[in-house]
Amino acid sequence: MAERRKLPARINPTRKTVTPWPGECLPSIAVRYAERTAITVGELLASGLSMRATDLASLPLTRDAVLAMSHLASLDPDDMLLRSYDTSGETVAIGDLGIPAYLLDPARRRVAPGTLKRDGDAPWIRLSWQLRCFACEPTSGEMLVDHCPCGKPISWVRCMSVFRCNWCGADLRDIPVRQAPAHLVESSRTFAALLGFGVSTASSRTIERLFPSASAGARLELFALLGRLQYRTEGAGPPLSCSLAPIRGLELALGWPTSFDGIVAGFVDAQPTRLGPAGALVDLRTEIDAIKQGPIRRTLLRRVEAGVRRAERIRRKKPNRPVRYRKTNHWESQVHAGRAARDASRQEALQPVLDWLQRFRTKPVDQVSRLRLRD
Numbered sequence: 001m002a003e004r005r006k007l008p009a010r011i012n013p014t015r016k017t018v019t020p021w022p023g024e025c026l027p028s029i030a031v032r033y034a035e036r037t038a039i040t041v042g043e044l045l046a047s048g049l050s051m052r053a054t055d056l057a058s059l060p061l062t063r064d065a066v067l068a069m070s071h072l073a074s075l076d077p078d079d080m081l082l083r084s085y086d087t088s089g090e091t092v093a094i095g096d097l098g099i100p101a102y103l104l105d106p107a108r109r110r111v112a113p114g115t116l117k118r119d120g121d122a123p124w125i126r127l128s129w130q131l132r133c134f135a136c137e138p139t140s141g142e143m144l145v146d147h148c149p150c151g152k153p154i155s156w157v158r159c160m161s162v163f164r165c166n167w168c169g170a171d172l173r174d175i176p177v178r179q180a181p182a183h184l185v186e187s188s189r190t191f192a193a194l195l196g197f198g199v200s201t202a203s204s205r206t207i208e209r210l211f212p213s214a215s216a217g218a219r220l221e222l223f224a225l226l227g228r229l230q231y232r233t234e235g236a237g238p239p240l241s242c243s244l245a246p247i248r249g250l251e252l253a254l255g256w257p258t259s260f261d262g263i264v265a266g267f268v269d270a271q272p273t274r275l276g277p278a279g280a281l282v283d284l285r286t287e288i289d290a291i292k293q294g295p296i297r298r299t300l301l302r303r304v305e306a307g308v309r310r311a312e313r314i315r316r317k318k319p320n321r322p323v324r325y326r327k328t329n330h331w332e333s334q335v336h337a338g339r340a341a342r343d344a345s346r347q348e349a350l351q352p353v354l355d356w357l358q359r360f361r362t363k364p365v366d367q368v369s370r371l372r373l374r375d
């Protein structure tokens with residue numbers, strides 16, 4: 001092993017190092033370390049860590065290389081191992097956090113340009129940016145960028161600097177910042193809280209109250225299932241990007257159990273008449289059986305069975321009536337509620353003016369009110 005880790009003269013383990021940020025991913029630490037010690041990332045990987053020179057994305061997946069990196073850069077090996085990825089089957093463990101494997105995107109490098117700019121002299125890549133359930137940077141709420149203006153996807157291949165495009169070398173901090181819609185900011189902040197990357201939010205506390213004994217991984221699995229089922233009730237195939245399913249599912253989980261009853265009703269309505277509600281039971285059971293955590297799986301199955309029994313009662317009485325299907329979109333409904341309240345208060349403020357106009361009857365009042373309320 002010592003033979004394989006023979007270092008060129010320029011790599012000196014004790015001379016210079018970097019201080020990893022809490023929540024920084026391993027490839028980011030490696031790139032910053034290489035810059036600091038004035039070697040190329042390829043040299044660090046090939047000569048220092050016994051890896052392929054272009055295989056930076058695999059560093060967190062290679063335990064020996066993570067330990068070698070800790071030794072080289074005089075960093076705490078336990079802290080470095082907490083940032084590594086351990087894949088087994090359909091789950092991946094990042095330190096002590098177990099999540100569905102498809103949520104991790106180790107090869108791509110997504111960045112938040114404004115956040116990197118605010119990092120000042122030492123920009124770094126957050127581990128959360130490697131996870132597909134984050135649509136935006138949770139703290140600033142800016143959309144994560146995965147393509148350089150040159151058109152190529154930003155990745156870790158031949159990456160020389162965390163804030164530069166690995167293809168054309170452009171400074172990614174110059175990309176204009178795009179603010180994410182409110183519900184995506186809310187979902188990213190909630191995911192950050194649930195996965196231990198950020199402070200708790202009202203939504204994360206709601207989830208913890210609704211599903212108290214579930215691990216972070218089990219909750220993510222539940223969100224992904226709810227999102228997927230909701231897409232199916234809408235007649236859509238799997239979403240274009242599977243990252244949308246857990247985001248959608250998180251919103252649905254916040255509306256538990258009404259949202260799930262709506263999904264069950266949607267499945268019943270979508271069945272061919274000859275199968276009836278029982279067809280939905282079979283269909284949903286197959287989906288729910290994939291959930292690994294027993295208590296969550298059993299809760300879902302009980303809810304499905306109750307929903308299907310209710311649908312059967314309705315069908316017996318009125319065979320052609322669809323089972324009531326209510327759409328739930330937690331954050332959007334909150335936004336609408338806020339907008340309605342704002343409109344109401346504006347209306348209240350305008351009322352004296354409208355009353356005054358009414359006396360002159362120069363224009364129909366509702367036309368004036370519509371005119372004013374729109375701006």
Ligand SMILES: [Zn+2]
Pocket residue numbers: 148149150151152165166167168169170
């Ligand atoms: Zn580029």
